[in-house]
Amino acid sequence: MNRPDNHILVIFGGRGDLAMRKIVPALYALYSEHLMPERFAVVATGRTGVTDEAYRGEVKKAIGGASGIKVSVTEDSLLPGADKTASAAAERSGANADEFVSLFHYIDFDTSVAGDYRRLPDFLEVIRQKFNIGGNILFYLSVPPDLYEVIPRNLAQQGLNNEGDGWKRMIIEKPFGYDYRSAGKLNRTLLETWSESQIFRIDHYLGKETVQNILVTRFSNGIFEPLWNRNYVHHVEITSSETLGVEMRGSYYEGSGALRDMVQNHLLHLVGFVAMEPPSSIDSTSIRNELVKVFESLRPISIDEVHKRTIRGQYTGAHVRGEWLKGYREEVNVDPVSMTETFAALKFNIDNWRWGGVPFYVRTGKRLPTRVTEAVIHFKPTPHYLFSGESLCDGCNQLIIRIQPDEGILLKFGMKIPGAGFKVKNVNMDFHYSDLAAERIPEAYERLLYDCMKGDSTLYTRSDAVMAAWKFLDPVLEAWKNDSSIPVYGYPAGTWGPEKADDLIEEPELTWRYPCKNLAEDGVYCEL
């Protein structure tokens, strides 16, 4: 068994959407896998007064809705050390839900009131004694970003950063900062009272199995790596599309937009994993060093180039399959004349020996036709095309790393159509991750929470990586903010974003990959 040390988990924002949709279900999954500490308790904070009992009711509801937790166990099971016995399978059926929720405690807490922080050490001491837990505490800041400086500073004033009696760690949600300057200030403020080793900046994409699998695909196989460079790769395309709109997150999203919400963190991390050099070993420092090197090699997009290298868009209302989907400006807590982008596409280069001259394209958007995240490596065409059939670039080999859903890898290559002549057709070699493990794939938050509890920061973002990512995007943010000649293109909900995005790809024969277009061929489930 590979259980983390006993500790108390304090969730700031314990009744919030993230806590209930992701954190609590992830804890329950770990608990069901016997991957939680022997002795453990959760203290959730929130501004509204509810009793422990009422809060436990909410937790129970949250785990009731947690998908895929009622699973059986095989030898290919989930995280390292997961209990693979039959009794674990029985317990995983949810029978221990009451015991699980009994570990939760609720405390009314106003993060702007100093007195509330003063109450916290005593409150934690009571829990510590009740459960016979030592001094380890993990704080999870599942709160609006403007509290990322306030809470850690106040916790430190109460000595709750002091590791004399056990470790103290803190998970901080994204967005980490608003731009380069604010991220730097946040880092400096945090480091006044906490050390880098105590700070875990979360980007849940790094917890996704399929994102980590990019490293395994690249570095455990001899066949890909020799081709993985400027000599053989024509361009790289990374897409993360969502069918959902902003839902009830209008007030957060208005201050964020797609570039800060998705590109600065999730998509640049995908770029980092696709583009990094082999790390010297698979430890936290080596992997994070290689990631930073990629970010630092991103060729800056100068303010003058922003209009040529980026496209932004915003969804407008449309009927999709008989249902009216509101435009972004009609969403709750969104300014009716908002210029916030819900779609962003960028073209950029990585200036290093491996990638010199290879364009990278990334795009993300809300209210697109399907939910899919994928990285596509487009290999160069053959130097001379002998056969009739599909056009030159349909014939480019593509390796598609599908992050979600239907996690897997697809290799597209040309084959002879049986019969006379030499007609060529693109076919797929298609691996589905689900074939590897009969299990559900663990949620990213399970892996990340577990790693933090074990003190493993490999899949968390180091401050230099955050800063390098902001540095790269700052000119784009600035130009988008100040240059009104850069349009925010409207695109109807349910489409692939502004058509203008195709102009980013300068070669006339090339377009973005539209994963829903060739449904039968791609096997992607199209929701809209």
Ligand code: BG6
């Ligand atoms: C979050 C963003 O970080 O990632 C959301 O704030 C987005 O706007 C979400 O919807 C996407 O995550 P996933 O795992 O569904 O791709």
